Amino acid sequence: MTEFEKQFQEIKSFLDFEDYSLLTKRIIDLTLDTENISFYQKTNDLLDWLDQNENNIEAKKQRFSLLLDELHRYLSSKPIPEKQILVSAKNIKKSYNTASFSLGPINLDLSQGEILGLVGENGNGKTTLLRLLCGELFATDGELNYTFHFKDLFELRTQLIYIPQRTATWYGSMFENLQFTASSYGYKPEENKLVVELIIARLNLRKYRNHRWKDLSSGYKMRFELARMLLRKPKILLIDEPLANLDILAQQTVLEDFRAIAKSPFRPIGIVLSSQQLYEVEKTSDQVIFLKNGEQKNLHAKSSAENEEKTEEHLIIELESEWSQNQLNEAFSGKLISLKFNGGTFIATFSSEMSSYDFLRIITEKQIPLQYFRNISKSTRRFFVS
Amino acid sequence: MFKNIQQKLLLNHPLLWNSKVIIFAILALFFHIIFFLLGYSKGEIDFTDSNDYYSYGTDSFTTISVSVLITILMFIIWLVYYSRNNAFKSFYPKNKLSLFKEWLLILLFCTLNATYAVSFFYAKDLRARNYYSEEEISKRLETITLSSLFVEGAFEESNFIIEEINGKSVRIERDSFKYVNRNYSLKSLLNKQMRSFNYFTGLKDSLIELKAKRWLVENKKDSVQWLFGEFFKLSKEHNLTSNITPEKWTELIYDYPEFTKYITVGRTHTENDPIYNYYDGVDNNYDYAVETVDSPENAAIDTLSKTIKIVNGQEFVYSKYYVPYNALAKSYGKISNAYENPDVDFDFILSFIYLSIGLSLAVFSFKVTSGKNWLIAFVSLGVVGIITGIFSVIIGGSFTFPIICMLVFLSLLLHFVLILKIKESKGISGITLNQILWIMPGFIPLLYFLVFEIIKETSGYNDYVYIYNSKAKQFPQVEWMEQHFHDAITLNILFVFIFLLIISIQIKKWKGIAEA
16 A cells, blocks of 8 residues: 555545535645645645535535546556655754864654654744754764755755744735745746645634734744745745744644655655654654754664664663652662653663563552653653763 | 735746835835836926026935935835745755745846836926927927027137247237138127037037128028027017017127127026026036137126116016027927936946945845844954055055955955865855955956056056146056946856856855754
């Protein structure tokens, strides 16, 4: 089964479970994959119809099903490009003459369809690495190779889209701004409005298209930035703290959007994002780089074995309990390598013979009151607490 | 309408939409039309006016003030809209010539927005030129010029000559002068100065004067009579009055062969004007002939020609006979001026082109770099300018300032080229790029000035001028440089365009270089 077929089956299940919100998004993704104006029109017609007939469930299901079948027929015959490496960094460093901080050496490979998460405390080099990768900073050492075609550095930077944490203000109508982006990126006049409408709908911005920038919450500002990014057809998208101003639900939605955008079978892109939301990023990312004082530590990276932290054999549990450190130490005695109290939670490190089940067994047997626990053996969380 | 235009531009020509040039150019054209119509209306000539004062000073000041105000307001509003989206700064795709096209658009708007006064003054002159065909105006100006010999006016030959006797300059008094093998009294009509218009060249002036004086010498009374007839036709057309007829005029002045006993015919019906009235476009060349006869202030009143009226104790001298010469000279002088010395001449246009180029480069440099870079560049360039100026004064010599300016420009250019070559970090090149763009239009003029100064210095021209007060006839290179200054300034505009074409391509490459 091809990547497209797999994704299509997933989309089909949204229809079966009547999850129209997700279904609409994914249908728009498929529509954009077609790069065909007649599909742009059809999906827009459906969106307009939905505005008036939200509660007409039967008709809605029928229309979605019909469009989905058409999209499937069209895209089944569309060739799926092979995924390529986009950028390869070998021992890149960034140091400054005047500052004591330096970043690197960093090693990474990013391919089409992959998401790379950057985590680490503030001031440890996440933004510097993003700016290095988008060409805003130059590497003082090492090699940074972009494998796609570009004529000059300007053209390279048109394909590397960096969204900083603080985005610049948009002036005028949001819709016009997006139309300007679309026409600058070569969308034909007849498809311009249709594509912009689709992307606005894709990011749940239909209600806000005529709002002014200053009337939008920071979450919606980020969404408009993402809408603009989608029109720019980047090779690599680099986003600094995209989750910072979002509520928990919105964080999950945005991350899911990133996955869908990056992993489009027909238009895959590479995404690098920095965040403090460890677990969410880890769930979404294909690779995670933890940065501590500018140095790299990888989590489940495929290609940079030399940077792997050699602590995976230990079982590391983060837990919250009413018991004191002494009580817990006594309860886990014999199995415990270390137990640290870390601002409200305990970090218990056990030998590699222990498993999560063994840990739970001890909890049950000794009736240890437990509010929360998480196995962070394979999470960058362990780098934060170590 | 504007909304539809903008929507079409947004979809088809994003650069035009973003620059907002079309909308603002339409607005600017609207203002141009208003200024043109105002100028055309102000260019109306009052053929009956013979007053001896300038009447257009206030119009010029008001027009320029209002146009500057509109220019500033339009410029600020445009800048607000133009800086809303910066596709270049956001790394939207640009083709090779895109930045050059953007500069051309900025230049187009700056030119349209900075030249409202040009439309006004051009229309004013155009109105004057549109009264008659050029052939007709030439004929009429000749009639008025010829007639100037037969109205009150200055004399040409002086009452003394300086002769060299035994190596000494000796002043010899005289009361006659020689003209075509015959001596004439200094008060003869043949010694009268002709008042011409700047429309005619010096040669043409001489030919007209010769023509009139030949009539007198050869006793061609019919020709004189015909001339007066033509003059009266003009007067009648413009509803100007006279208290004589052409025949009477002939009778009053015609005294063949001496032309000494004549009645002076006044040039206006009002009190006797001083001879030294100044009208635009009319040659005023009396200053060297005042000693021919007594000056008007000291002369005893010629009671045959003049009459005195006393009103409220004030004495007024009137000509007994007058023709409306002053009114015609003044009005036709304006027409002549509109042809020969229009407000909107090459220099005027050139200065506005340079102003527009300067403004466009200030905006363009801001657009391709940043406000912060622009400001630092402005301040640092100002400081360098002040230091260079002080240094030049201390060192002395006319070479210092241009040489330092040119070296600064070349150093900045070299720095920019190195940044492009190394491709590591932009560093301070955002600041230097602003300065390169601002100094660039002055590079060729500075170079020209420097070469000119060097030629003058090496050929000994400066010393020669001081000692003999002579001009550059013996210095063909200096003369050539002087004559071709305008060409150099004009060709410099071409240089600016070529430079912008090349550097705009490089600026795009430079933009891709890392910031730090």
